[in-house]
Amino acid sequence: MAPAVSSKRRRPRKPDRRILPGFGITMGITISYLTLMVLIPLSAVFLRSAGMGWEAFWRAISGPQVVASYKVTFGVSFLAAATNVFFGFIAAWVLTRYRFPGRRLVDAMVDLPFALPTAVAGIALTALYAPSGWLGQYLYPLGIQSAYSQTGIFIALTFIGLPFVVRTLQPVIEGLDSEVEEAGASLGASRWRVFWQVIFPSLLPAALTGFALAFARAIGEYGSVIFISGNVPLRTEITPLVIVKFLENYQYPQATAVACVMLIVSFLLLFLINLLQRWSESIGQARG
Amino acid sequence: MAAILSRTRTFQPPKSRSATAEPVWVRLLLIGVTLGFLGLFLLMPLIAVFYEAFKQGVSLYLAAFADPYARDAIWRTLLVALLSVPLNLMFGLAAAWAITKYHYRCKSLLVTVLDLPFAVSPVIAGLVFVLLFSTTHGWFAEVLRENNIRIIFALPGIVLATAFITLPFIARELVPAMQARGTDEEYAAMTLGAGGWRTFWHVTLPGVKWALFYGIVLCNARAMGEFGAVAVVSGNVKGKTSTMPLYIETLYMEYETQAAFALASLLTLLALATLVLKNLIEWRGEAQRKTVH
Numbered sequence: 001m002a003p004a005v006s007s008k009r010r011r012p013r014k015p016d017r018r019i020l021p022g023f024g025i026t027m028g029i030t031i032s033y034l035t036l037m038v039l040i041p042l043s044a045v046f047l048r049s050a051g052m053g054w055e056a057f058w059r060a061i062s063g064p065q066v067v068a069s070y071k072v073t074f075g076v077s078f079l080a081a082a083t084n085v086f087f088g089f090i091a092a093w094v095l096t097r098y099r100f101p102g103r104r105l106v107d108a109m110v111d112l113p114f115a116l117p118t119a120v121a122g123i124a125l126t127a128l129y130a131p132s133g134w135l136g137q138y139l140y141p142l143g144i145q146s147a148y149s150q151t152g153i154f155i156a157l158t159f160i161g162l163p164f165v166v167r168t169l170q171p172v173i174e175g176l177d178s179e180v181e182e183a184g185a186s187l188g189a190s191r192w193r194v195f196w197q198v199i200f201p202s203l204l205p206a207a208l209t210g211f212a213l214a215f216a217r218a219i220g221e222y223g224s225v226i227f228i229s230g231n232v233p234l235r236t237e238i239t240p241l242v243i244v245k246f247l248e249n250y251q252y253p254q255a256t257a258v259a260c261v262m263l264i265v266s267f268l269l270l271f272l273i274n275l276l277q278r279w280s281e282s283i284g285q286a287r288g
Numbered sequence: 289m290a291a292i293l294s295r296t297r298t299f300q301p302p303k304s305r306s307a308t309a310e311p312v313w314v315r316l317l318l319i320g321v322t323l324g325f326l327g328l329f330l331l332m333p334l335i336a337v338f339y340e341a342f343k344q345g346v347s348l349y350l351a352a353f354a355d356p357y358a359r360d361a362i363w364r365t366l367l368v369a370l371l372s373v374p375l376n377l378m379f380g381l382a383a384a385w386a387i388t389k390y391h392y393r394c395k396s397l398l399v400t401v402l403d404l405p406f407a408v409s410p411v412i413a414g415l416v417f418v419l420l421f422s423t424t425h426g427w428f429a430e431v432l433r434e435n436n437i438r439i440i441f442a443l444p445g446i447v448l449a450t451a452f453i454t455l456p457f458i459a460r461e462l463v464p465a466m467q468a469r470g471t472d473e474e475y476a477a478m479t480l481g482a483g484g485w486r487t488f489w490h491v492t493l494p495g496v497k498w499a500l501f502y503g504i505v506l507c508n509a510r511a512m513g514e515f516g517a518v519a520v521v522s523g524n525v526k527g528k529t530s531t532m533p534l535y536i537e538t539l540y541m542e543y544e545t546q547a548a549f550a551l552a553s554l555l556t557l558l559a560l561a562t563l564v565l566k567n568l569i570e571w572r573g574e575a576q577r578k579t580v581h
């Protein structure tokens with residue numbers, strides 16, 4: 001799956017620019033397409049924001065409704081990504097190390113949130129967790145408001161982030177050197193100690209990468225959340241929804257300013273993810 | 289014979305699997321946790337889609353597709369995919385070639401830019417095209433008004449937003465596939481006198497055909513299912529600028545729950561087909577690797 005890039009990158013032999021033709025045309029197409037489709041459109045957000053003036057910009061990004069949406073978006077995304085790291089770690093371990101009937105099928109299912117349209121995920125989760133839903137009917141009597149609440153947002157964001165953690169960890173677990181584990185065990189360490197002192201440290205960068213990928217995906221998520229969140233201002237409104245509401249009211253500068261904040265956060269996360277992946281690779285190389 | 293066998297056996301390490309494996313009860317517990325978590329978060333929503341779609345019988349399920357607005361939305365979704373996927377296919381092939389066949393500085397910067405659409409919220413992906421092409425607020429508002437061109441709240445906007453969201457998919461599948469194959473075969477073909485195009489068609493493409501095929505299918509599935517970005521640029525007018533995911537929302541908000549899930553079941557089947565294909569290709573690759581070694 002594309003974003004959870006395999007951490008084992010094979011280094012190609014150095015190809016020479018002069019031997020294979022097509023450098024000019026393929027590079028030309030690539031750069032023009034990226035410029036037209038990605039760079040110019042994204043720069044519009046920054047240029048528009050810069051044109052607003054600092055005071056208007058600050059007022060737009062610090063309104064009470066907007067600030068409340070940051071808290072919901074970042075807080076719940078953090079919790080969902082953390083939940084995914086915990087369960088995703090176990091799932092990745094089980095799916096790579098153990099053999100049991102149906103493992104292949106379960107493994108294949110992990111990519112579902114990546115392939116399923118977000119609107120479909122949104123209405124399906126709402127149907128499950130609404131007060132009359134299969135799961136909601138048992139959760140509501142327990143006092144758990146599983147839909148139209150922050151819990152609902154948490155459920156949707158956990159669903160969305162799941163493949164990122166599992167798919168980032170799986171190749172790294174597969175690549176673990178069993179000799180190191182055997183050495184630990186033969187020196188008398190218990191399995192628990194081998195796990196914490198030998199296995200866990202080498203999986204930590206990949207786990208953090210998975211967390212960052214799931215978190216980055218969650219803060220931008222829209223389709224799967226808006227059905228289950230109830231969209232109560234100040235309580236269950238996520239930031240992407242606030243942007244949409246600004247647009248619907250033709251408040252373009254406000255929408256642009258909030259989008260600018262979110263883009264900067266996304267870019268910082270992308271940078272962080274690149275650093276984490278490099279760290280992860282360097283650990284892999286040091287061992288291999 | 290027996291003596292030799294027993295001699296050799298003594299040289300083997302003791303067969304205690306417990307040294308590098310967890311106790312049985314831990315394994316069972318972890319498998320249980322995994323199946324429980326994935327069952328709750330992956331299987332249940334999947335079952336819910338089909339259960340809700342068929343809740344009131346097959347005839348009502350089919351009736352959902354007789355709705356002219358639904359047909360219009362399905363048709364538009366197909367059209368949008370038909371326009372945006374080839375754009376990204378052309379780009380994906382060019383980008384993968386430029387990234388894997390040559391060596392130059394700033395390549396990682398190029399790959400980062402290629403990945404940007406992954407990092408951007410779908411809502412912002414829609415917003416950027418509104419900022420450019422809105423006839424009231426866009427950068428090109430005057431030109432568009434003078435020439436009476438509509439991009440936002442019309443098909444071109446939907447295609448642009450969809451192409452933006454699905455831009456990295458084909459390239460992202462092709463790059464590792466081309467990298468793994470290296471450039472030796474292309475060099476050989478060129479040495480034997482094949483031209484650039486011929487080398488590309490007869491040597492490079494057949495080598496990465498499965499990655500290419502999966503890239504196209506994934507790109508198509510994401511193009512047909514895109515919601516957030518399209519919702520922002522389309523205006524969502526029933527029968528005019530609605531797509532399948534948007535019409536699912538409309539139906540759901542109008543309490544036409546079963547019809548909404550009926551349409552959703554089509555997109556779910558598309559997602560499942562994508563997953564099946566991905567795994568078929570992966571298993572095929574594994575089987576090939578096993579026969580090689």
